[in-house]
Amino acid sequence: MVIECKHVWNYLSDYLDDSLSPEIKELVQRHLEHCEICSAILDSTRNIVVLTADDRVFELPIGYSERLHARLAQEIESNEARTRKDSGD
C-alpha cells in the first residue's frame, strides 16, 4: 500500500512522538525515503519542536524570583499569624 503526501502530513506529529502503529509507521517511513518534500516538512517540524523546547526562548525578567518569594513570604507570614491567632482564641 502506498500513501499520498497529504496523508503523511496527518501522521507527522505522531511519527515525531513515535506513537504510530508499526504498520502505519512503516508506510510513512517508506514514503519519506523517496519524498523530499515530506522529508523536509518532517525535518522542519522536528527542528521547530526542538527550538520551541529550548529554555532560552522564554527569558525570565530580572528580579522575578526575588519578587515572587517576597510576595510568598508575606502570604506565609500572614497565614502563620492567622494560625497563631486561631489557636490563641
Added chain:
Amino acid sequence: MIAAILAGDTRQYHELIRPYERSVYKMALSFMKNEPDAEDVAQEAFLKAFRKLADFRGQAKFSTWLISITLNEARSRLRRQSTVPMESLDQVTGEGGRISPTLLRDWREVPSEALERKEIRAILIEAIGHLSPLYREVLLLRDVEEFSIEETATALTITPGTVKVRLHRARMMMQKELAPKLKNANPRRRWFQWS
C-alpha cells in the same frame, strides 16, 4: 515536603516551588503576552497553589496540578480583560479542517545556538502567541514543558486523543508560520548546494 508544609512548616513552600518558577512564568507569558501581566499571573498562581495545597491529593504530579492552576488563572484574567469570550476565540480557528504545512524541498537545520539571537526568540514566541488558546495550551505543555500526552491530558482535563489531535494541528500551524521565517536563520551560510 508537601506533608511537612501542611503540618505547619509553611516556609518550606519556597523550596517546593523553586523548580517550577520558570515553567509557570513561561505558561503565563504565552497567554498574557506581556511581562508585567505574566508575572502577576505567575505570582497569583503560586499563591493560589499555597492556599489550596491541602486539596492536592497526589493523583497527578505536583507540576501538572500547578500548571492547571496557572492556566486557570491566565484564562480568567484574559476573560476579565477581554469583551470577547475565550470560547468565541477558539471557535474562530475551530478544530475541523486540514492544515497544510509550508512545502519545502529541503530543510537546513536551524541550530539551537540561533536562539542566542533575540529576533529568533521573538519569532518563536510570536508564533506560539498566534495559536488559539486550545492549541497553545497543548503545545506549551507537550513541547515546551515536555509533559507526556497523558500528563497534558490530565492538566487540561481532556482525553489523550484530543491532546494528540490538537498537538498535531498546533505543530503544523507552527511549521506553516515558522518554516518560511526560519529557513534563512542559519548563520553559517552555504554558497553552494550539494543537490
